[in-house]
Amino acid sequence: MRLTVIGTGYVGAVHAACMADIGHEVLGVDIDPERIAALTGGRPPFFEPGLSKMLMRAVDTGRLRFSTSLAEAARFGDTHFICVGTPQDPDSGAADLRHVEAAVDGLAPYLRDRWYERVLVTGKSTVPVGTADRLAGRLHAAAPYADLAWNPEFLREGCAVQDTLRPERIVVGARSEHAEARLREIYAPLLDAGTPFIGTDPATAELVKLASNAFLATKISFINAMAEICDGTGADVLTLAEAMGRDSRIGSRFLAPGLGFGGSCLPKDIRAFTVRAEELGLGRSVAFLRQMDEINTRQRLRTVDLAQRLAGGSFADRNVAVLGAAFKPRSDDIRDSPALAVADTVRRRGAQVRVHDPEAVDNARAAYPALQFALDVTKACERADVVLHLTEWPQYQELDPAALATVVRVPALVDARNTLDPAAWRAAGWTLRAPGRPRLG
Structure with missing residues (x-):
């Protein structure tokens, strides 16, 4: 089938590449020409295991290409996936739907004359309940023959390709049997492999996510x-x-x-x-x-306070090494990263902070220029008075505590992720603290 994916950020780029991989012809559309150029060259704009090879393969076979034109998208596809972002409004905390609305409003006029075939617009963006009903009215006003459904994504960063090709469930909220049947056909290779399909109304589909x-x-x-x-x-x-x-x-x-x-x-x-x-x-x-x-946010301050006590009660004239910048392993995404929030708070309390991460250093440096960064764990830990383990990359679990003890000034560690082996670190002479484990002290 011929599909378009509107919005080629994290969700859109993964969805486009995976749909091409299972045999569909796909056109990815985005307003950012630099992103389109990178994707056309087979280069994803973020780190996601397995995506680069899949993207390159899809582009090379001709099943996937990219454009900045919604008019081209309307001519190309009969099913259009909306995959744009819905960021948090900084004032109210509500979802900002401007990008979703712009995608639907921008596409709809080009669909007006597609009366001879049933065109389907399918939202994958995470939206407040009731959004699909409201957007359906806007879509029908401009394109009476177009249908709208909602098909939420359930991707985990670091496992997004696997989650798309082998999902635990596919949820579709549709207003018509035709829309549900179309999406069943699109996802047929996944359904044939045993993926459960849950058909429901749009409001329930929105709420599931x-x-x-x-x-x-x-x-x-x-x-x-x-x-x-x-x-x-x-x-x-x-x-x-x-x-x-x-x-x-x-x-x-x-x-x-x-x-x-x-x-x-x-x-x-x-x-x-x-x-x-x-x-x-x-x-x-x-x-x-x-x-x-509030509990989740408080963990960041509790980690800072734990580290400060381990540093002798003050970060003044202290060197602090931070292991991890991404919000989770297997990703270079630093959005609302607890690790960087802790690192910056420690810096503002007076410490010299050096951060290491296997993938996210470039993104972190651009967002937190006041922090120092290192591309090597040993370099990050040189003359450190406290080491903070803040993102649970597998590489950190493989560190040699005895070797690292030779480069720090004080062998003191806060394992804020509770994934390191306390016995191994204590045997190498480290003082160890971890949230919820007072007996380590």
């Missing part, structure tokens, strides 16, 4: 709240999380105590979800999400 992210955020925030209790009682949060996770009703995934979540999805989505519920007069139903958000 928001509710899923809110639930995941709640699990992370809950175990971090328990870490605070453990700090005050002498209990061990990792043992607590393991014991809780053995209960099949609870499960162990996302019960990972530490620095908390960041990135472009969970924080933004739970805040926008809360704002939308309040707009609908249903704020009391999700009031707990504001508390979850």
Whole structure:
């Protein structure tokens, strides 16, 4: 089938490459000519494992190409995926829908004369509940023969290609049998491989994404709240999380105590979800999400305070090494990165801070020019008084604590992700602290 993907950021670039990989002809559209030029050359504008090779293969076969023209998109495809961003409004916390509205409003006039075939516009962007209904009215006013559906994405950065080609479920909110049938046909290779297909109305499809992210955020925030209790009682949060996770009703995934979540999805989505519920007069139903958000944000300050105590009570004249800048491993995304928020707070409290990350140094340097950066872990840790482990890259779990102890000034470590082996580090002479694990001290 001939598909267009409007918006070639993280979601759009991955979706376009994967749809081409399963056999469709795809045109990616974006208003940024530099991004289009990079993608045309097979170069994704961000780091995502496996995407570069897939993108290059799709471009080389001719199944994927890129353009800046919505008019060309309308001529090319009969199904148009909207994959533009919905950033958080800095004042209200609500989702900013300008890019989604601009994509629909910009495409619709070119679809006006496609009366001879059923054109489908499908949203993948994360939006407040009720957005699809509102946009459908705008689309039909300009293009009466066009249909609109919502098909939320459930991508994890670092696993986005896998999550697109082998998703745990495909959710489609459609107003017509034709729209659902079209999307079933598009995703047929995935459905044939056993992926569940959940057909519903647009409002439920919108809520599935928001509710899923809110639930995941709640699990992370809950175990971090328990870490605070453990700090005050002498209990061990990792043992607590393991014991809780053995209960099949609870499960162990996302019960990972530490620095908390960041990135472009969970924080933004739970805040926008809360704002939308309040707009609908249903704020009391999700009031707990504001508390979850506060718990998550508080983890950053708790980590700074833990590091400051380990540094002797003050960061003045102290060198601090930070391991990690991306908000999660296997990504170069620094949006709402807990690691960089901690690093910058430590700097503002008086320390000299040097940051290492396997992939995100360039992005971090552009966003935080006051921080220092190193491309080598050893260089980052030279003469450090405290080392902060803030992003759980596998490379950091493979470090040799004894070798690293020879380059720091003081072998003191805060494992804010609770993923390093405390026995190995303590055996090498390190003083170790971790949230929710007071007995390490």
